[in-house]
Amino acid sequence: MCTIFCAENMDGKDSSVNGANATGFLCGARIGIVAKPSPEFVAGIFGTWLSGGVAVPLALSYPEVELLHVMNDSDISMVLSTKEHHDIMESISTKCSTRYSLLPTVESIPPKIDAQEPLSSVVTSSVSSLMAEIDTLKKIKGDDPALILYTSGTTGKPKGVVHTHEGILSQVQILTEAWGYQSEDQFLHCLPLHHVHGLFNALFAPLYSGSVVEFLPKFSVRGVWQRWRESYPNDGSKNDEAITVFTGVPTVYTRLLQGYDSMNPDQQSACSYAAKQLRLMMCGSSALPSPLMKRWQEVTGHRLLERYGMTEFVMALSNPLHGARKEGTVGKPLPRVEAKIIMDDGTETKTGVGELCIKSPSLFKEYWKRPEVTAESFIDGGFFKTGDTVTVDEDGYFIILGRTNADIMKVGGYKLSALEIEAVLLEHDTVLECAVLGLPDEAYGEAICAIIVPKEDAKEKAEQASKPALTLEALTSWSKDKLAPYKIPTRLHLWDSLPRNAMGKVNKKELKKLLEV
Numbered sequence: 001m002c003t004i005f006c007a008e009n010m011d012g013k014d015s016s017v018n019g020a021n022a023t024g025f026l027c028g029a030r031i032g033i034v035a036k037p038s039p040e041f042v043a044g045i046f047g048t049w050l051s052g053g054v055a056v057p058l059a060l061s062y063p064e065v066e067l068l069h070v071m072n073d074s075d076i077s078m079v080l081s082t083k084e085h086h087d088i089m090e091s092i093s094t095k096c097s098t099r100y101s102l103l104p105t106v107e108s109i110p111p112k113i114d115a116q117e118p119l120s121s122v123v124t125s126s127v128s129s130l131m132a133e134i135d136t137l138k139k140i141k142g143d144d145p146a147l148i149l150y151t152s153g154t155t156g157k158p159k160g161v162v163h164t165h166e167g168i169l170s171q172v173q174i175l176t177e178a179w180g181y182q183s184e185d186q187f188l189h190c191l192p193l194h195h196v197h198g199l200f201n202a203l204f205a206p207l208y209s210g211s212v213v214e215f216l217p218k219f220s221v222r223g224v225w226q227r228w229r230e231s232y233p234n235d236g237s238k239n240d241e242a243i244t245v246f247t248g249v250p251t252v253y254t255r256l257l258q259g260y261d262s263m264n265p266d267q268q269s270a271c272s273y274a275a276k277q278l279r280l281m282m283c284g285s286s287a288l289p290s291p292l293m294k295r296w297q298e299v300t301g302h303r304l305l306e307r308y309g310m311t312e313f314v315m316a317l318s319n320p321l322h323g324a325r326k327e328g329t330v331g332k333p334l335p336r337v338e339a340k341i342i343m344d345d346g347t348e349t350k351t352g353v354g355e356l357c358i359k360s361p362s363l364f365k366e367y368w369k370r371p372e373v374t375a376e377s378f379i380d381g382g383f384f385k386t387g388d389t390v391t392v393d394e395d396g397y398f399i400i401l402g403r404t405n406a407d408i409m410k411v412g413g414y415k416l417s418a419l420e421i422e423a424v425l426l427e428h429d430t431v432l433e434c435a436v437l438g439l440p441d442e443a444y445g446e447a448i449c450a451i452i453v454p455k456e457d458a459k460e461k462a463e464q465a466s467k468p469a470l471t472l473e474a475l476t477s478w479s480k481d482k483l484a485p486y487k488i489p490t491r492l493h494l495w496d497s498l499p500r501n502a503m504g505k506v507n508k509k510e511l512k513k514l515l516e517v
């Protein structure tokens with residue numbers, strides 16, 4: 001694998017990489033990888049590392065202009081892609097004057113069970129032996145860059161976050177220890193691979209632990225329930241390749257529940273039974289609404305383990321594997337992670353509200369080519385400023401109040417958390433999804449605006465009665481004994497859906513622009 005970048009490419013053209021030395025060692029050259037979640041993707045990453053390169057996973061969902069931004073910003077020397085992206089990636093590589101090469105097909109171990117839809121592929125590996133191999137190369141040092149991940153850009157233009165080999169190793173060890181990943185585990189992976197959740201929690205850490213990762217390249221509600229049912233047939237048996245761990249974003253669980261609700265009682269009972277047999281189910285990347293957590297527990301018996309992470313340090317806070325998983329919280333610092341809360345005046349608080357700052361062996365090295373932004377992002381003692389406003393509860397569990405610049409609203413002198421209000425609105429019978437944001441208001445500075453997606457049955461009833469599914473008046477009166485008066489939304493929009501990115505996140509900056517027009 002180490003020599004794939006020095007060989008001739010599939011077209012027979014020379015594909016040696018800018019920055020590589022005479023032996024083909026990549027000397028830190030950036031290699032873009034474009035592949036659906038697959039063994040080829042894993043081979044692309046490991047091949048890049050073993051060849052001394054820095055892997056830059058490129059999102060399949062990026063529009064061309066964003067792809068060009070990422071490729072130019074990271075000075076990519078070569079793009080590797082699988083056959084299905086050949087045409088587009090070859091053309092984009094030409095535009096960036098970047099070399100292009102096809103990733104060869106990598107043998108995967110087919111699951112014994114005949115999963116009909118969609119075809120999944122399985123990867124097993126041991127990252128520890130890979131790390132040992134990297135170590136024996138000696139040319140690669142622990143603090144050398146290994147990976148550049150681009151932030152999703154919800155708080156500005158995407159920035160390249162540089163992770164080192166030792167940072168990645170620390171993170172996979174932390175997750176393995178915290179969540180008890182083991183070689184007997186089999187993960188069903190259905191997340192994008194240009195985000196830390198899909199990459200670390202569901203791929204690198206499982207591979208480090210010697211687990212099997214089974215890719216479901218495109219998330220499918222039917223595919224997930226079916227794979228669980230095949231793993232644990234209703235007769236009490238367990239398949240050899242049974243899925244044991246699953247991790248997803250809140251919208252994944254919402255959609256799985258919608259699929260469950262549309263099944264007949266026999267199918268529901270088979271699905272509930274199968275899901276109950278998994279060892280661990282986790283959730284994160286955005287806030288897990290309490291009604292969703294409760295319903296998931298009713299249906300599958302699993303109290304979802306919610307955790308908190310970010311591109312810059314991967315995972316930092318987590319509810320425990322054993323012990324109380326408290327709803328509305330993201331738990332406590334993971335092993336070897338330190339967390340502190342810094343108030344506006346720069347002092348630390350143990351119980352108040354402020355900015356979460358994180359120190360961890362898996363902290364990123366820098367923002368690619370942005371030394372000033374990197375320097376501004378840290379406080380004394382090497383703590384990274386997350387930009388998230390948080391507090392802690394009486395047991396020391398952290399509560400995420402939201403992104404300071406998108407979820408914290410300043411209304412008539414109060415600083416309010418949009419996430420806290422969303423959590424309450426989601427308890428309303430009519431509300432399927434919602435996003436709360438502050439819009440400019442002359443009298444109060446910001447006005448609380450709620451965008452609500454009503455449930456299907458509420459929509460149908462409302463249509464029959466030629467009325468809106470929910471009015472501001474009705475919402476205000478319902479909210480009165482649940483929210484302080486200054487937290488009750490004063491503007492309401494009913495939408496059919498909320499625009500979400502590949503990780504199921506709502507970009508509030510974009511929404512604000514849309515609503516301010």
Ligand SMILES: Nc1ncnc2c1ncn2[C@@H]1O[C@H](COP(=O)(O)OP(=O)(O)OP(=O)(O)O)[C@@H](O)[C@H]1O
Binds near residue numbers: 310505
């Ligand atoms: N369990 C959780 N509950 C609430 N918020 C979460 C949770 N996990 C992650 N987040 C949010 O996701 C953010 C990290 O996501 P990511 O690194 O993808 O950045 P982003 O906000 O989506 O993009 P950008 O960094 O470009 O603004 C956290 O800072 C936090 O706001």
